[in-house]
Amino acid sequence: MALIEQPYRHWKGVHQGIWSRRLVIAQTTLTGWLAVPWIKRTVFSCWMGALGMVVLLFIFSQFVDSKSALAEWMGQENPSMLLIIGMLETWLKQYPELVAGVPWSLLFGFFALALFWPTMFALTMCMPQVISRDLGTRAIVIYQAKAVSKWDYLLGKAGALVALMTLTWLGPLVVVWVGGNLLAPSWTFFWHTREALLSTLLYVGGSILFLTVLSLGISSVSIKAKAVTATWICVWLLGWGMEGFGSEDPQIPSVGWLRHLSFRYNLAQVHSHAFDPAKNLHRLRDLKGPDGRQPLSDVLQFFSRAQDEGHQMERDVRNRIVIPRLKDKQHPETPRSDPEPDEEAASQKRQQEEQAIQAEVNAAVSQMRARSWSGARLGLILMAGLAAGIVHFRFRKA
Amino acid sequence: MLQPVIHTQGVTKRYGTQRALDNVSVQVPPGAIGLLGPNGAGKTTFIKCLLQLQPFDTGQATLLGRDVAREGREIRKRVGYAPEQDCHIPGMLGCEYVTYCAQLSGLPFYDARQRAHEMLDFVGLGQERYRAVDTYSTGMKQRVKLAQAIVHDPEIVFLDEPTNGLDPAGREQILELVQSLWQRHGMTVVFSSHLLQDVDRICDQIMIIARGRLLVHDTLKNLKSRRVGVAEVVVLTGQESLRQLFAARGMPAEVLSNGHVRVEHGGADLTPVLGLLHEHNLRALEIIPSPNALEEVFLKAVTEGSAGSTGS
Known part of the structure; x- marks a missing residue:
């Protein structure tokens, strides 16, 4: 029997550069993950969600254009709707940044948070396969014996993680932004809604970078898949538990800093900083109709409240400031010497008091937000540093 | 004398207090080189240090004329390695795995795929190449390891115990393949084994390592003439x-x-x-x-080496 049927031929080609080898690692790793049915389903559901978001933006676009099919149909069904749509159209011409930009920012802030969860699920599914499996099966030896260094290997794996999160998170959002603008009544929407895109890139991009480093670290913790998954879930649950601790309020002695052990809480602070939904909602409240109604802020307040933890913060501070004053009024330490001269003066005084309280609340909330933002940055940097340390330790030993 | 493919000077590697490699200095010209030594002698450590899979503590080493410590990645483009233990990527098909290894060595995709199929033919893996590597038998795994080691056409290939766990027929085939790499295709082969008859059959140079020290490096002909x-x-x-x-x-x-x-x-x-x-x-x-000449040389070298290290 002829033992060697295929003669050996020497290869006389040109070697590819190092970036193409890193890309090969990323591509092959991602392809392996996408072969897992649950990851495939997750990616699919994210894109289905994106389709739903485009539909939502399309409906919004129809509401600010009186010549749109939806407006005409609604006008036939309920003529009063035409008035609202006409008003929105006028506002769009007068304040395009407010009518187009702010609602989009609110909606994209909501979408960005909504897609965080499927992304986390996909990460949980693939976490053991990032590095741990290569260590466990000693496939790492093959990588090290080829023309790639450990840094090339890590860059390739990081690239795969970024690509996966782009598929489940950033990609759908960018496509929604482009799709929503293409379906908008005017090309100027591309310009007026730029803030939504920039905020999305800032929050989602930053989160992807952080989660990439964190995933590399957690996947390096052990060579056993179950241990890696358990560590990941523990980090998540432990953080969630810590979120219930204390407050950022400097007036209240607490262990509020423990909240920053939760990467989800820290990323939520980045989200609030990038999108600032409370501020956006306040801006929309300036748009009042002739009857005093605020149609845009009424419709969009759900999206604002669903994504902003600042609302709770503001409520807490207001309660802390207002409740003692109410008690003072009910049980005054010194009796009032001069009764109010008339109703108008009393109303004016109440208004001034309310303004003073609001100013005090705003100052306290802004101080708390600043503390929270600093804590979140510090927490994220420390966690990323710890994860990088684990990777370094593991590969020093490998 | 031919330009040495391996050149080490005082290479030492420690694991804690134990010296896995002890001041190894050698110049090895191209050929089929048998790396002999008892289990735990330091053969695998020597290979890993040359490939920079493990950094050595002191000394200098060059492989194919390049400094191992500084040009590891460039060197590994021209070097193949089949480790002793299984190290495949779970879930990958045989042909995908070898193609991927070729791409990691810098081959463009189409070249990598073509070379992968050629090498799988060369090592005698037929339709099994379309099966996941983790389902392979020991013999198939040894073959696919050899295929991935030579898929990028290296100038030197390190084979660590490539006949372990093979039946006689499989062992015979692998030895014949390895022998052909140097004799017909000019690829330097470093064949690490503790099976003397395998080394005796295919190698023309012998290095004997024991307790981390290089005891002997000579041609097989010279060694046999000593006995x-x-x-x-x-x-x-x-x-x-x-x-x-x-x-x-x-x-x-x-x-x-x-x-x-x-x-x-x-x-x-x-x-x-x-x-x-x-x-x-x-x-x-x-x-x-001179029957069993290699065995006698090996035993003598190892015994003398042990006596020397005990005496010192």
């Missing part, structure tokens, strides 16, 4: 009378359990043995010069 003066004579009948004839001529002899007559003739060649056979008109079926 001249022994032969085994194979005859059909009359082994005992032949032994007595040799003994009477002052050549100590014994009849081995396999029926061969082992004689210490003491000459540089077989002339004394042939002369005696001719005188008595005896016909031998076969005369094996």
Whole structure:
């Protein structure tokens, strides 16, 4: 029997550069993950969600254009709707940044948070396969014996993680932004809604970078898949538990800093900083109709409240400031010497008091937000540093 | 002398207090190089240090003329390595795995895929290449490891115990393949094994490592010539009378359990043995010069090495 049927031929080609080898690692790793049915389903559901978001933006676009099919149909069904749509159209011409930009920012802030969860699920599914499996099966030896260094290997794996999160998170959002603008009544929407895109890139991009480093670290913790998954879930649950601790309020002695052990809480602070939904909602409240109604802020307040933890913060501070004053009024330490001269003066005084309280609340909330933002940055940097340390330790030993 | 492919100077590697490599200095020209040593002698550590899979503590090493410590990635483009243990990527098909390894070495995708199929043919993996590597038998895994090691056409390939766990037929095939790499295709092969007969068969240079020290580096021919003066004579009948004839001529002899007559003739060649056979008109079926020479050299080197390290 002829033992060697295929003669050996020497290869006389040109070697590819190092970036193409890193890309090969990323591509092959991602392809392996996408072969897992649950990851495939997750990616699919994210894109289905994106389709739903485009539909939502399309409906919004129809509401600010009186010549749109939806407006005409609604006008036939309920003529009063035409008035609202006409008003929105006028506002769009007068304040395009407010009518187009702010609602989009609110909606994209909501979408960005909504897609965080499927992304986390996909990460949980693939976490053991990032590095741990290569260590466990000693496939790492093959990588090290080829023309790639450990840094090339890590860059390739990081690239795969970024690509996966782009598929489940950033990609759908960018496509929604482009799709929503293409379906908008005017090309100027591309310009007026730029803030939504920039905020999305800032929050989602930053989160992807952080989660990439964190995933590399957690996947390096052990060579056993179950241990890696358990560590990941523990980090998540432990953080969630810590979120219930204390407050950022400097007036209240607490262990509020423990909240920053939760990467989800820290990323939520980045989200609030990038999108600032409370501020956006306040801006929309300036748009009042002739009857005093605020149609845009009424419709969009759900999206604002669903994504902003600042609302709770503001409520807490207001309660802390207002409740003692109410008690003072009910049980005054010194009796009032001069009764109010008339109703108008009393109303004016109440208004001034309310303004003073609001100013005090705003100052306290802004101080708390600043503390929270600093804590979140510090927490994220420390966690990323710890994860990088684990990777370094593991590969020093490998 | 040919430009050395491996050149080390005082390479030392420690694991805690234990020296896995102890001041190893060697210049190895191209060829089929057998790396011999008992288990735990430091063979794998030596290979890993040359490939920079493990950094060495002191000393200098060059591989294919490049500094190992500084140009590891460039060197590994031109070097192949088949590790002793399984190290495949779970879930990958055989052909995908070898293609991926070729791409990691810098081959463009289409070249990598073509080379992968050629190498899988070369190592004798047929339709099994379309199966996941984790489902392979031990023999198939050894073949796919060899395929991934040579898929990028390296100038030197390190094979760490490539015949471990193989049945006789599989071992024979792998040895023939490895032998052809140097003899027909000019690829330097470093063949690490503790199986002397495998090394004896395919290598022309021998390095013996024990307790982290390089005890011997020479050509197989030279090593065998050091142990001249022994032969085994194979005859059909009359082994005992032949032994007595040799003994009477002052050549100590014994009849081995396999029926061969082992004689210490003491000459540089077989002339004394042939002369005696001719005188008595005896016909031998076969005369094996220097049988087990490598084994004797190996045992002697390891024993002396152990004695030296104990004494020191």
